[in-house]
Amino acid sequence: MSRMNMPRVILGGLVGGFVMNVIDMITGLTILAEDGRANLARLGLDSTMLETAAGIMPWVIVDFLMGILLVFAYAAMRPRFGAGVRTALISGFTLYVTVTVVLYGFLTMGMFTPGLFVKSSLCALVAVLAGSVSGAALYKEE
Amino acid sequence: MGRINVGKVVPAGILAGVVLGGFDFLSDNFLLAGDWQNVAQMRNLDPALMGGTGALVTLAVSDLLLGLALALTYAAIRPRFGAGAGTAAIAAFLIFIPRTLLLAGFAGWFIPWDLYFRQSVVMLVSMLGAGFAAGWVYAEEAD
Numbered sequence: 001m002s003r004m005n006m007p008r009v010i011l012g013g014l015v016g017g018f019v020m021n022v023i024d025m026i027t028g029l030t031i032l033a034e035d036g037r038a039n040l041a042r043l044g045l046d047s048t049m050l051e052t053a054a055g056i057m058p059w060v061i062v063d064f065l066m067g068i069l070l071v072f073a074y075a076a077m078r079p080r081f082g083a084g085v086r087t088a089l090i091s092g093f094t095l096y097v098t099v100t101v102v103l104y105g106f107l108t109m110g111m112f113t114p115g116l117f118v119k120s121s122l123c124a125l126v127a128v129l130a131g132s133v134s135g136a137a138l139y140k141e142e
Numbered sequence: 143m144g145r146i147n148v149g150k151v152v153p154a155g156i157l158a159g160v161v162l163g164g165f166d167f168l169s170d171n172f173l174l175a176g177d178w179q180n181v182a183q184m185r186n187l188d189p190a191l192m193g194g195t196g197a198l199v200t201l202a203v204s205d206l207l208l209g210l211a212l213a214l215t216y217a218a219i220r221p222r223f224g225a226g227a228g229t230a231a232i233a234a235f236l237i238f239i240p241r242t243l244l245l246a247g248f249a250g251w252f253i254p255w256d257l258y259f260r261q262s263v264v265m266l267v268s269m270l271g272a273g274f275a276a277g278w279v280y281a282e283e284a285d
Binding site for chain 1: 146178182185186187188196197200201204207208211214215217218219220221222223232236237239240241243244245246247250251252
């Protein structure tokens with residue numbers, strides 16, 4: 001069977017990661033800002049820590065790594081479902097489910113409030129699917 | 143390209159979920175129980191939420207969903223990499239890596255780094271075991 005085009009996986013992944021970072025930055029500063037600060041204060045932590053460079057940088061790196069993983073998943077599933085947006089949505093949603101399950105676990109442990117969980121999950125869905133589709137658009141095989 | 147054998151994905155996913163549940167039970171009640179209780183105390187969380195019936199039910203449902211996602215992923219990438227343990231391992235990593243990346247975002251400030259690494263090792267071992275189980279069950283007509 002055909003080999004994956006790994007240079008295109010990396011390129012597409014970095015683009016997808018950039019898209020996810022932009023979306024996460026926007027949602028983090030708007031939709032999630034107030035709930036996020038209140039949750040940190042509730043847990044006895046500095047409510048502004050995720051607004052500092054030290055607090056933001058790990059998530060920036062995570063988004064780029066996730067972008068590469070999303071395009072890898074797309075490329076891996078491409079022979080099964082064909083090239084295109086539908087396959088990018090399938091592969092993206094599959095990885096999104098794994099992340100949401102972790103977030104749900106945090107909710108049941110009391111680390112998140114229900115409102116923050118719902119908002120975070122919806123924002124993550126948009127970011128992951130946008131990252132997957134945009135990254136997959138750059139992926140090609142010979 | 144052949145269709146996914148949904149009739150085999152479901153039992154493969156359920157078996158994978160059972161494997162994940164077994165590892166999580168060991169981890170949450172024995173291996174890392176004390177560490178998570180410490181985190182609960184440090185962060186003003188109710189330690190009872192870390193265990194108990196509610197947590198067990200949540201864990202069972204979560205593990206079933208992850209098991210199904212893992213089985214579906216294995217089936218989806220099978221045309222690319224072929225049937226077998228190698229593909230099962232790739233599927234396991236595809237499900238494991240997003241989870242450990244998310245947890246890494248909380249390491250250092252919410253949970254200690256050593257707990258993050260030990261939890262990640264447990265997650266990886268359980269995901270590989272679940273992946274191999276799913277790959278063992280899943281088959282297609284052409285096989």
